[in-house]
Amino acid sequence: MKNVICSLWLLLLLIASPLVLAIPPYLGVTVGENLSFTNSSCIAATKKVLENEGFQKIVQYQNGTTVFAAYQTSEPYRYKAVVKCLSDAGVIMVVAVADVAKNAKQKTEHLLQKIRQYHNLKAVSIKSSSAPSISPYLGISVGKNGSFANSSCSAAAKEVLKNDGFQKVVPYNNGKTVFAAYHNRQPYRYKVVVKCLSDAKVIMVVAVAERARSAKKKADSLRRKIQNYRGSRTDSATNAKKNTKSLRWKSLKFRGSRSYSVKKWLNPFQGVETLLQQDFRQNNRDKRLIIQTISTGGSFVDSVIINGAVLVKKGRSWQVESAANNIATAGTYGFFHGEAKWVKIGSEQYGVLFLDSGGHMGYNFQSFFIVAAVGNQMTKLFQLDDAGRNNAAAGCLPKCESYKTELKFVPGKHPDYFDIQAITTGTVQKRELFSVSGTKYQRVK
Secondary structure, X not given: OHHHHHHHHHHHHHHXXXXXXXXXXXXXXXXXOOOOOOHXXXXXXXXXXXXXXXOOEEEEHHHOOEEEEEOOOOOOOOEEEEEEEEOOOOEEEEEEEEOOHHHHHHHHHHHHHHHHHHOOXXXXXXXXXXXXXXXXXXXXXXXXXXXXXXXXHHHHHHHXXXXXXXXXXXXXXXXXXXXXXXXXXXXXXXXXXXXXXXXXXXXXXXXXXXXXXXXXXXXXXXXXXXXXXXXXXXXXXXXXXXXXXXXOOOEEOOOOOOOEEHHHHHOOOOOEEEEEEEEEEEOOEXXXXXXEEEEOOOOOOOOEEEEEEEEEEEOOEEEEEEEEEXXXXXXXXXXXXXXXXXXXXXXXXXXXXXXXXXXXXXXXXXXXXXXXXXOOEEEEEEEEEEEEEXXXXXXXXXXXXXXXXXXXEEOOOOOOEOEEEEXXXXXXXXXXXXXXXXXXXXXXX
């Protein structure tokens, strides 16, 4: 009888555990916070630890701050892992996928402990190859936000996951972690873990999928939805919602497009995602810049359409000052995989710097462009194609290429806009200068 009770208790623990979600693969996550390290030392330590732990395939993603690894390169995979290093936030996150439930969490704790012990090592050389070719596949997405509470982040994650069709959503660790399964049976389709780190102002989403491209796409999509959901409850947005009745839905018409209303930008239509929303002051006036995206499909050649607007506050109302549809296209598989950063491009001029990155058949590439308001029109003010490339995963054909470009904004001759210095290092080395002429940045010869 005692054995029966123990067996039933163990079964209940397995069913209730957020690390399990009833069917394999099983997810475990461990986060180290308030750490001091550089991303390069963290990546080097991670590679060394994974190699020592017997992982056969270790891949540093696009020479960035993420490392993927597989214990076996064929079935059974036993373990897969992803490590994310965020030196500016002082955070290292380890996620493990295992085919035995109890092993997932134990493996993450063990790997993090080893990485912390090794993080002062000099860089090690481990040959990176293409991503592991057996399922399940891992995708990770990280977003940096302003102040938020773990409870609000967890609540947003639960709502987003449920609205996205996930059938089992389990909060864990006082709201810092949320586990979810799309199907509570085989085939599971997706499993997800969301990590809310209010102290580091970071939200991380890891997705596990049966198809490689689906994992990253799902992680990015969920992370943005969670950030937008949480962001809709910030003070400024809450006040805007309260003032909805008092808003005058005044619109401005622009040649070649339909009218732009405040309501469209504050409450986007279905299928439109808000990528970035930033309040700022310009010429002693309160303004808000909004960037929205619309997916064009789900294949490799599909991208997202970027729309944007600047709203200006007049009394208790918002009015459209500048707006445009179809400013630019970016991304692949109908999703924007890069970064969109708020930047100061002049003494009182602001815009959004897009780092568009992607890869195909082992070739990774990067490009830059800036979207900003010029008069009453939002426009692509700057574009730099071929800002970075790496073809190591493709076997360095026709030759090895590995370079990247850094942009610096410096005062120039233009009274309103800074000049842009583009500094490229690696297998291609060059310095270029761009200055505003008319309504675009032009290369200075």
